[in-house]
Amino acid sequence: MIGADAIVKCLEEEGVEYVFGYPGVAICPFYNSILDSNIKPILVRTEQNAAHAASGLARVSGKVGVCAVTSGPGATNVLTGIATAFADSIPLICITGQVNSELLGSDVFQEADITGAAESFVKYSYLVKDANEIPRIMKEAFYIANSGRKGPILIDVPIDVQNAIVKKFEYPQEVNLRTYKPTIKGHAVQIKKVINELSKAKRPIICAGGGVLLSEAEKELREFAEKYSIPVVSTMMGISAMPTKHPMYYGMVGNNGKPYANRAMNESDLLIMVGARVADRAISQPDLIMENKVLVHIDVDPAEIGKNVGAEIPLVGDAKHIFEDLSKEDIICNHKEWIETLNQYRVTMNVKRTPSPEYVDPAEFIRMLSEKMQDDAVYVADVGQNQIWSCAYHIVKNGRFLTTGGMGTMGYSIPAAMGAKLACKDRQVIAVCGDGSFQMSMMELATMRQFNVPVKIVVLKNNYLGMVRQFQHFTYEDNYSVVDLSGSPDLEKLAMAYDLKFMRLFTMDKAEETIQKFLEADESMLLECVIDPMDLV
Numbered sequence: 001m002i003g004a005d006a007i008v009k010c011l012e013e014e015g016v017e018y019v020f021g022y023p024g025v026a027i028c029p030f031y032n033s034i035l036d037s038n039i040k041p042i043l044v045r046t047e048q049n050a051a052h053a054a055s056g057l058a059r060v061s062g063k064v065g066v067c068a069v070t071s072g073p074g075a076t077n078v079l080t081g082i083a084t085a086f087a088d089s090i091p092l093i094c095i096t097g098q099v100n101s102e103l104l105g106s107d108v109f110q111e112a113d114i115t116g117a118a119e120s121f122v123k124y125s126y127l128v129k130d131a132n133e134i135p136r137i138m139k140e141a142f143y144i145a146n147s148g149r150k151g152p153i154l155i156d157v158p159i160d161v162q163n164a165i166v167k168k169f170e171y172p173q174e175v176n177l178r179t180y181k182p183t184i185k186g187h188a189v190q191i192k193k194v195i196n197e198l199s200k201a202k203r204p205i206i207c208a209g210g211g212v213l214l215s216e217a218e219k220e221l222r223e224f225a226e227k228y229s230i231p232v233v234s235t236m237m238g239i240s241a242m243p244t245k246h247p248m249y250y251g252m253v254g255n256n257g258k259p260y261a262n263r264a265m266n267e268s269d270l271l272i273m274v275g276a277r278v279a280d281r282a283i284s285q286p287d288l289i290m291e292n293k294v295l296v297h298i299d300v301d302p303a304e305i306g307k308n309v310g311a312e313i314p315l316v317g318d319a320k321h322i323f324e325d326l327s328k329e330d331i332i333c334n335h336k337e338w339i340e341t342l343n344q345y346r347v348t349m350n351v352k353r354t355p356s357p358e359y360v361d362p363a364e365f366i367r368m369l370s371e372k373m374q375d376d377a378v379y380v381a382d383v384g385q386n387q388i389w390s391c392a393y394h395i396v397k398n399g400r401f402l403t404t405g406g407m408g409t410m411g412y413s414i415p416a417a418m419g420a421k422l423a424c425k426d427r428q429v430i431a432v433c434g435d436g437s438f439q440m441s442m443m444e445l446a447t448m449r450q451f452n453v454p455v456k457i458v459v460l461k462n463n464y465l466g467m468v469r470q471f472q473h474f475t476y477e478d479n480y481s482v483v484d485l486s487g488s489p490d491l492e493k494l495a496m497a498y499d500l501k502f503m504r505l506f507t508m509d510k511a512e513e514t515i516q517k518f519l520e521a522d523e524s525m526l527l528e529c530v531i532d533p534m535d536l537v
Contacts, residue, residue, distance in 0.1 A: 001165070001166045001169050002029065002033070002131065002162065002163055002164060002165060002166065003029070003128075003131035003134055003157065003161045003162045003163065003164050003166060004029035004030045004032065004033040004162040004163070005033045005036075005166070006131060006134040006135060006166045006169055007030055007033070007095065007134055007138065007157065007162070008030070008033045008034050008036070008037050008039065009037075009169060009171070010134065010135055010138035010139070010171060011037075011039055011066060011138075012037055012038070012039065013171045014064070014138070014142050015063070016039055016063075016064075016066050017038075017039060017040065017422075018039065018040050018041075018042055018057065018066070018419075018422055019034065019039055019040075019041050019042065019066045019067065019068050020041075020042045020044055020049075020050040020051075020053040020054050020057075020065075020066070020067045020068075020415075020419065021041065021042070021043070021044065021047070021050045021067050021068040021069050021095075022043065022044060022045075022046070022047050022050060022069050022070065022074055023043075023070060024069070024070025024071065024072075024074050024097060024110070025070065025097075025110075025159070026070045026071035026072075026074075026097030026098055026099060026110060026158075026159050027068055027069060027070040027071070027074070027095070027096070027097030027157075027159075027162075028070075028097075028159075029159060029162035029163050030068060030095065030097065030157070030162055031068070041068075042418075042422070042447065042451055043447065043450070043451075044415065044444060044447050045443035045444055045446055045447055046077060046441075046443060047067075047069045047074050047075075047077035047078040047081070048077055048078060048079075048080045048081045048411070049081070049411070049414075049415035049441055049444055049447075050067035050068075050069060050078060050081065050415075051065075051067050051078050051080075051081020051082055051084065051085060051092060051094060051152075052081050052084065052409075052411075052412050052415035052416045052419070052441075053065075053067070053415040053416065053418050053419035053422075054066055054067045054081075054085075054092050054094075054419055055081070055084065055085050055088075055090045055092060055412075055416055055419060056380065056402060056415065056416030056417060056418065056419030056420040056423070057419035057420065057422060057423040058090050058091050058092060058419075059090060059213075059400070059402055059416075059420065060378055060400055060402070060420045060423050060424050060427075061423040061424070062216060063091075063146075063423075064091045064092065064093055064142055064145050064146050065085075065090070065091065065092045065093070065419065066092070066093045066094075066095070067081070067092065067093075067094050067095070068094075068095040068096075068097075069094075069095075069096055069097070070096070070097045070110070071096060071097045071098050071099055071110045071111060071112060071114070072109075072110030072111060072112045073110065073112075074096070074097070074110075075096040075097075075098075075112055075114040075117075075156075076112055076114070076117065078094060078096070079114075079117060079118060079121075080407075080409060081094075081409075082094055082118055082121060082122060082152045082154065083121040083407055083409075084404050084406075084407040084409040084412065085151065085152040086121035086122060086123070086151050086152050086406075086407075087121070087404070087405075087406025087407040088210060088237060088404060088405060088406045088407070089149055089150045089151055089210060089211070089214055089406075090150060090151070090152065090214075091145040091146040091150040091151065091152070092145060092151075092152035092153065093138075093141055093142065093145060093152075093153050093155065094122075094152055094153070094154050094155070095155050095157060096114050096154065096155070096156045096157070097157060097158075097159060097162070098111075098114070098127070098156045098157060098158040098159065099111045099158060099159065100158055100159055100160045101129060101158040101160050101161060102160070104158070114154065114156050115127050115154060115156050118154050121152075122151070122152050122153060122154045123144060123145065123149075123150075123151030123152060123153055124141070124144050124153050124154075125153065125154040125155070125156070126141065126153075126154070126155045126156065127156045127158075128155065128156065128157045128158070128161050129158075129161065130161070130164075131161050131162075131164035131165070131166050132166055132167055132168075134157075134166065135169060135170060135171045135172060136172060137155065138155070138171075139171060139172040139175055140175055140177065141153040141155055143175040143177075144177075144180060147182050148180075148182025148183075148300055148301065149182070149211075149299075149300050149301035149304075150214055182300060183300070183302070183316045183317050183318075184300075184317060184318045184321055185317055185318075185321050185322075185325075186298070186315050186316070186317035186321065186322040186325055187315065187316070187317070188325075190313060190314070190315045191315065191322070191325050191326060193313045194272070194296050194313055194315065194326060195326065195329045195331060197270055197294050197296065197313065198228060198230075198270065198331060198333065199331045199332070199333070200270075201269050201270035201294075202269055202335070202337075202338060203267060203268045203269045203270070203335070203338045204228075204230045204231075204268060204269070204270040204271075204272065204333075204335065204338075205230065205231050205232070205233060205264055205265055205268040205270070205271055205272070206221070206224075206225060206230050206231070206232045206233070206272045206274060207232075207233050207234065207235065207238075207253060207265060207271060207272070207273045207274065207276055208221060208232055208233070208234045208235070208238040208241040208242065208274050208275065208276070209234070209235045209237055209238045209273070209274060209275040209276025209277065210235065210237030210238055210275060210276070210405070211274060211275015211276065211299060211300060211319055212238055212241040212274055212275045212319050213237075213238065213240065213241055213275075213400075214275065215275065215300070215318050215319040215320045216320060217241075217275075217318075217319040217320035217323055218240075218241050218242070220319070220320050220323035220324055220327065221241055221242065221274070221319070221323055222242060222246070222248075223323070223327055224323045224326055224327050225242075225248045226248065227327055228331070228333045228335075229248075229333055229334070229335045229336070229339065230248070230272070230333075230335065231248055231249075231250055231264060231335075231338070231339060231342055232246075232248050232249050232250065233249075233250050233251060233252070233253045233257075233258075233261040233264060233265055234249075234251070234252055234253070235252065235253065235254065235276045235277075235405070236252055236254065236256075236391055236403065236405040237276075237403075237405040237406070238252075238275070238276065239252060239391060239394075239396065239401040239403075240396045240399065240400050240401040242396075243396055243397055243398065244370075244394070244395045244396045244397075245395065245397075248339075250264050250342055250346065251392075252391050252392070253265050256388045256391065256392070256537060257391075258349075258351075258392070259345075259349045259351065260342065260345035260346045260349040260350070263345055263349065264342050264345065268293055269292065269293050269294065270293060270294050270296070271290070271293050271294070271295050271296065272296045272298065273295065273296065273297045273298065273311075274298045274299075274319050274322075275298065275299060275300070275319050276299075277304055277307070277308065277406075278297070278304075278307070278308040278309050290309055290310075294312045294313065295309065295310070295311045295312050295313070296311065296312070296313040296315060297309075297311035297313070297314055297315065298315045298316075298317065298319060298322055299315075299316065300316065300317060300318050300319070301316075302314075302316045355532065355535065356532045356535075357507065357508070358507065358532070359506070359507065359530055359531050359532040359535075360460075360505050360506065360507060360508060360511065360529040360530055360531050361508055361531075362385075362386070362389045362393075362460050362529065362531050362535065363389055363392065363393045364393075364508060364511075365460075365505075365508070365511055365515075365529055366389055366390055366393040366394055366432070367393045367394075367395065368511055368512060368515055369394075369430070369458070369515050369519075370393070370394045370395035370396075371395060372515050372516060372519055373397075373399070373428060373430065373519065374399070374427070374428040375397045375398050375399065376397070376398050376399045376427055376428075377397075377399040377427060377428040377429070377430065378399055378400045378402065378417070378420045378421075378424065378427055378428070378429045378430070379394050379396075379399065379400070379401050379402070379430055379432065380402045380403065380412075380413045380414075380416050380417040380420065380429065380430065380431045380432070381394070381401070381402070381403040381413060381432050381433075382403070382410060382411070382412055382413035382414075382431070382432065382433035382434065382437040382438075383403070383404060383408045383409060383410045383412060383437055383467075384410065384433075384434045384436060384437055384465070384466055384467040385434060385460070385462075385466035385467050385470065385535070385537050386432055386433055386434045386437070386460045386466075387403055387408075388467075388537040389460075389537055390403070390432055391403070392537070399427070400420075402416055402417075402420065404416075410436065410437040410440050411437050411440030411441040412437075412441075413431040413432060413433045413437065413441075414431050414433065414438070414441040414442070414444050414445075414448075414455070414457060415441055415444050415447075416431070417429050417430070417431035417455045417457075418444060418447060418448060418453045418455055421453050421454065421455050422451075422453060428456070428519070428522075429455050429456070430455070430456040430457075430458065431455055431456070431457045431458070432457075432458045432460070433457070433458070433459055433460070434459070434460050434461070434462070434465075434466055435459055435460070435461040435462065435463065435485055435488055436464075436465045436466070436485060438457075438459045439485075439488065439489075442494065445494075445495075445498040445500060445524075445526075446498060448498075448500075448524050449498055449499060449500070449524070453524070454522050454523045454524045455524055456518060456519065456524070456525050456527070457524075457525070457526045457527070458518075458527045458529060459491060459526065459527070459528045459529065460529050460531050461488075461491070461528050461529065461530055461531065462530075462531045462532065462533040462535065463484070463485045463486065463488065463533055464483050464484065464485060464533050465482075465483040465485065466533075466535075467537075468483050469483040469533075470536055470537065473534075473536075491504075491526060491528045492504065492528075494526075495526045500524055500525065500526050501523065501524070501525045501526070502525070502526050502527075502528070503517065503518055503525065503526070503527045503528070504527070504528045504529075504530070505527065505528070505529045505530065506530050514527070
């Protein structure tokens with residue numbers, strides 16, 4: 001067995017089914033060895049999308065996503081995907097090929113110090129120097145990636161190490177790292193403090209972040225909210241922690257959130273923040289918002305608690321375990337008046353749109369699409385105006401809503417949707433993007449075709465980089481700069497080139513029947529929706 005064989009064997013031991021990547025000479029031993037396994041390599045068309053696809057798989061399966069690329073430009077290309085996963089705490093293993101160990105630091109062909117370049121946005125990284133260390137390193141990497149605050153791990157493997165003989169392969173059964181002991185159970189004293197504050201609170205609210213989904217605590221969150229009659233709002237990354245139409249859910253908070261959700265958080269006297277960073281998009285003025293209320297901050301990463309705002313009750317631990325412990329307590333809560341107030345806000349503060357009848361209304365289209373999607377469907381939103389409309393109008397039933405919130409990486413939706421579909425072949429997966437973000441990853445239509453990954457794609461087309469155009473509209477009084485997408489391809493011809501079924505919608509007149517046809521067959525399809533170039537989120 002050589003080092004490359006050992007890497008593949010380790011992936012098999014971890015139950016990996018797919019590796020997304022792009023080969024090159026420095027990673028060829030690995031890709032040669034993978035042919036003798038049951039793991040299926042998926043050839044993406046650019047390396048960044050290998051990480052995005054692995055991210056989509058990880059987020060819907062709960063497993064660690066894996067990607068593998070070559071050295072130099074292959075490794076530097078994948079960095080944006082790694083940074084995206086790091087910002088959203090997604091567990092990934094990224095294997096990069098590297099030049100011969102003896103040539104490191106010599107500036108030889110396709111050499112890049114990728115462990116150094118990625119240092120600020122990986123959870124941990126390895127430069128493998130001894131093939132015999134591969135089993136230990138791989139076991140540690142999977143454990144670190146998918147425990148505590150999850151995140152990407154980089155494993156850089158020189159080609160000579162991949163080709164070196166492994167004296168004895170033995171995959172460790174457990175990991176014991178002295179300096180890495182993530183806290184899972186919440187401290188009993190802190191939990192008692194939360195219960196005490198909850199018993200006194202008249203206007204409590206839970207703000208659910210992406211950490212709730214990462215810890216698979218959706219059921220526990222709902223049971224806790226229902227038991228104590230506590231309203232729930234979410235950050236962008238926390239969307240789908242509660243079904244959209246759940247009576248205790250009041251929508252997304254933040255700059256682009258629901259006005260009544262923000263007001264609910266502002267007027268609460270007890271704010272329980274779970275698995276959220278308290279970052280600027282969710283809370284723009286944290287010190288102001290935290291006045292006259294008790295903040296309970298629950299997070300598995302102690303570094304996040306108090307980073308942006310001081311918490312009166314910090315509680316370190318995994319959301320799933322903490323909600324289980326909190327629900328064991330029996331306290332009397334009567335928040336009927338508070339809930340009635342929030343229900344009134346929901347009605348009176350709902351934003352009224354006045355869309356042009358000459359175009360597709362993206363808000364109404366997304367609402368109609370959501371209603372017709374399957375109960376457990378996966379909706380993947382890209383970045384831009386399409387993301388904000390998706391957050392505001394997509395209706396989550398018992399499925400998942402995926403997007404990139406921390407890094408806001410355009411081009412995320414199509415590769416992430418591919419990964420999600422491969423992880424859950426029996427679930428409907430739909431990617432929604434703008435014509436700007438679509439062109440950042442449209443080459444992956446070839447991957448979808450080659451590997452028969454039936455993802456539905458919606459392109460909201462306005463011929464602009466819409467979010468930037470909107471910013472320039474308000475900030476620079478319509479002095480638009482470098483946002484015009486003239487020269488974009490005819491999507492019907494593009495779909496034909498990739499042997500993809502295509503539909504186009506100009507107005508809302510035939511929206512319902514078009515959506516029905518778009519969704520009815522489990523095959524890849526591209527739907528272009530022509531929207532008003534001047535529409536605002």
